[in-house]
Amino acid sequence: MTAHGYFSTYALVGLVLLVGGGFVSVAFAANRLLRPHAPNVEKLMTYECGVDPVGEGWAQTHIRYYIYAYLYVIFAVDAIFLFPWATVFADPGFGTTTLVEMFVFVGFLAVGLLYAWRKGVLTWT
Amino acid sequence: MSRIPGAGLAKGLAVTLKTMTKRSVTQGYPEVLPELPPRSRGVIALFEENCTVCMLCARECPDWCIYIDSHKEVVPAKEPGARDRTRNVLDRFAIDFALCMYCGICVEVCPFDALFWSPEFEYATDDIQALTHEKDTLREWMWTVPAPPPLDERAEEPKELAMARRNAAKLAKELEQEQPQGREPNGPASPGGDA
Amino acid sequence: MTVVEVLVRLALVLAAFLVFPLVIGQTEHKVMGHMQARVGPIYAGAFHGWAQLVADGVKFAQKEDVVPAGADRRVFRLAPAIALIPYMVVLIAIPVGSGDLVGRSIDAGVFFVLAVMGVGVLGSLMGGWASANKFSLLGSLRTAAQLMAYELPMLLAGASVAMAAGTLSLTGILGQWEWWWLPWQAVGGVVFFTAGLAELQRPPFDMPVADSEIIFGAYTEYTGLRFALFLLAEYAGILVLCALTTVLFLGGWHGPWSDDLGWLWTLLKTGVLAFVVIWLRVSYPRLREDQLQKLAWTGLIPLALAQLVLTGVVRVAIA
Amino acid sequence: MTAGLAAATVAAADLSGRGGPGFLSPTGAEVAFVLIGLVVLGSALLVVTTSQIVHAALWLVVTLGGLAAEYLLLTAEFIAWVQVLIYIGAVVVLLLFGLMLTRAPIGRSTELDSLKRWPAVLVAVGATATLLTVVVDAFHSAYLDLGKTDDGSARVTGESLFRVWVLPFEVLSVLLLAALIGAIVLSRGRADADGKGR
Secondary structure: OEHHHHHHHHHHHHHHHHHHHHHHHHHHHHHHHHOOOOOOOOOOOOOEOOEOOOOOOOOOOOOHHHHHHHHHHHHHHHHHHHHHHHHHOOOOOOHHHHHHHHHHHHHHHHHHHHHHHHOOOOOOO | OOOOOOHHHHHHHHHHHHHHHOOOOOOOOOOOOOOOOOOOOOEEEEOHHHOOOOOHHHHHOOOOOEEEEEEEEEEOOOOOOOOOEEEEEEEEEEEEOOOOOOOOHHHHHOOOOOEEEEOOOOOOOOOHHHHEEOHHHHHHHHHHOOOOOOOOOOOOOOHHHHHHHHHHHHHHHHHHHHHHHHHHHHOOHHHHHHO | OOHHHHHHHHHHHHHHHHHHHHHHHHHHHHHHHHHOOOOOOOOOOOOOOOOHHHHHHHHHHHOOOOOOOOOOHHHHHHHHHHHHHHHHHHHOOOEOOOOOOEOOOOOOHHHHHHHHHHHOHHHHHHHHHHOOOHHHHHHHHHHHHHHHHHHHHHHHHHHHHHHHHOOOOHHHHHHHOOOOHHHHOHHHHHHHHHHHHHHOOOOOOOHHHOHHHHOOHHHOOOOHHHHHHHHHHHHHHHHHHHHHHHHHHOOOOOOOOOHHHHHHHHHHHHHHHHHHHHHHHHHOOOOOHHHHHHHHHHHHHHHHHHHHHHHHHHHHHHO | OHHHHHHHHHHHHHHHHOOOOOOOOHHHHHHHHHHHHHHHHHHHHHHHHOOOHHHHHHHHHHHHHHHHHHHHHOOOHHHHHHHHHHHHHHHHHHHHHHHHHHOOOOOOOHHHOOOOHHHHHHHHHHHHHHHHHHHHHHHOOOOOOOOEOHHHOHHHHHHHHHHOOHHHHHHHHHHHHHHHHHHHHHHHHHHHHHOOOO
């Protein structure tokens, strides 16, 4: 791809971003003209199914969610390597060796997943 | 249980797809009025002429939503020397349909058939106070009360009818017994009339 | 590209972004209605209620914009835009027909699309946190947990197609496409579509907005236009997901007869997939949070890995 | 947002000026680079100075997004989208997730105001100076030809990765595995202490 092609591609992506931002701003500007504005204490109260809110705006959640987050970050780092690999592995000069290299790489992580499974991280207790 | 994995999932999809191809059962209410079954409990109508202000309905109402005001009126005696009679006159009869729970106890207890179920249901308003309906409205709804459904063919006759019929039969019998006795004094008269 | 051409393409992307989600939404109203033995909207616009969503839009635009007293105002107000715009940006890279019928062919296509789509979840997170409402917070935590479970199968399935084609560009992938890729990439396709559904929080994966438990998740406190934008983001997400699945796994504009009709094939396939999205919503009950996580980690990810192995082996074998 | 702003500035300047085949020229890209750089710098400062912890995380999104735009302008296409996918899509989400799980109050948190400002400034300046020295020393003669945009594509990255850097790549998988097992062991240890041994 030529430099002009590359830069105009991403300039266009930037412009779409801008059009999106513009759309949202115009929508809100129009909305500001149309909508009523009549706040009162009840209206601005936190909504909890109609009863007065209890406690503050924070609720305890189980930390187990966090392990999934870790798992994801690790596997995502793994997964991004698949993409450059996908574009080259079948080219002349790569072939089976590269395939095996990636399988070793993915295999290590599959072992990790298996470990997590066996340890019961993936099952709800 | 299904042997093929996912058979249950496919079955679920099939059900919804089949429903989609069938006619929907939606009723086009505001355009097409619903055909209500007889004895629908839409609203309670008042047959004012029958009301004697006995207050039974108001007393039996579980949520006290019937309001009755009345005064007594003196009816002068028909014959001289007799006592004057008093009569209850209904001033106000109102039902608060915001409170009413449509139990129908008032209709049941009314000894004079002054309260009826009407299938009328289009009296919703956006003001809760407008749901208290006075006797004029309640009387108007009386026109929407359908005729009582006919009895089942093989049902026992209502007691009133049976009693009336029995009385009528008894009367007829008495008349018949009376006639042969009365024919003798009358008998010569009629041939005589004929001649 | 001339200035006019650029403007035309931008206008087309904006138009597609505003029209197709509405079409999908209206189809959902009607299909869902009939699947539940109802008729769905019938008044607005006279003919089968076609203008229902337009009327909804007008209604939303006139509603008061309530920002709760305890909320973080700036973040609260910004969140819908963050949720919405990524889907619009993605649209530019999706090829509709053969040749130049694409907003703009991007070299890193698949990767670009997956990366940008992942940003949208920040909108839900921001909205949920800034609402100062514990139900919203729970909803956004669930959103994040769900994203993290299902982004991975999507990435893996996307990588499988990229392997098959040897390129990341979406137009490049379609250029290489052969009919036998359909069975070859079928598992990947199912994984991609399912994971995408989960990422959009569509039923049966709508745990983050489970209205019977946490009111409406991260969107509980939103009113008026901001709420409408969150809804628009959901339907734009359906459009993007269906179009992407079409392009990656169903051959995009490939189809019988002339290639000039390619755009029609793309629209048709996308439409069918959108119907499936609606169909699944009507048919299945909501999954529990643990079932969601289990499905992703012990179901979809191993399947996607197996698909990768299959793709790699076949590709090297035929090379 | 920032990328869009800069791109628009450049595009506008470019559309009016040249009207050539492309509408963001390499020189335009250089201007955009500087502008986005300023935005990144500003938001990075806000990350460390704001006393609202979630705002800091959100400013971090702006910083990282701006960096992705910078990579794009340097024609490192693949790395740019890795930046978006991993850093914005995963790491910041992880960060926000962690904050919300533990506690992230709306409004200012006083405990974020460190009293040891001057030592912190000293450390920051020192770190910056060291990094600048190292980078300038290593790359002062390097020249990136913006006219040649293939260097950052996934294909070129893949080629060099699987021709030259295979061993580090495989070692990386072991590192990731270690991280994974570490995370599991740490979290399970806590769970065991809580209740039943498993």
